[in-house]
Amino acid sequence: xxxxxxxxxxxxxxxxxxxxxxxxxxxxxxxxxxxLGGAFGGDNFSATFxxxxxxxxxxxxxxxxxxxxxxxxAILTVIF
Numbered sequence: 515x516x517x518x519x520x521x522x523x524x525x526x527x528x529x530x531x532x533x534x535x536x537x538x539x540x541x542x543x544x545x546x547x548x549x550l551g552g553a554f555g556g557d558n559f560s561a562t563f564x565x566x567x568x569x570x571x572x573x574x575x576x577x578x579x580x581x582x583x584x585x586x587x588a589i590l591t592v593i594f
Contacts, residue, residue: 518594526591533584540577545570 566574 522590523594526587530584530587530591533580533587537577537580537584540573540580543573544577
């Protein structure tokens with residue numbers, strides 16, 4: 515318990531700031547589901563089903579991990 519109060523709690527606000535910046539960046543870097551072809555009457559069958567691959571899948575999973583870490587750090591701040 516002493517370790518948490520002396521080491522973790524003073525560093526926790528900085529960790530939350532870094533996590534929040536990374537989380538916002540990860541969310542903003544993700545592509546939108548609609549394409550420009552549908553806006554001009556084009557046939558857009560790729561919008562019905564989309565499978566994430568490569569960098570897009572990594573960014574999606576990183577967003578989930580960052581959000582879980584951010585919520586966990588927020589809960590840790592409230593508890594202690």
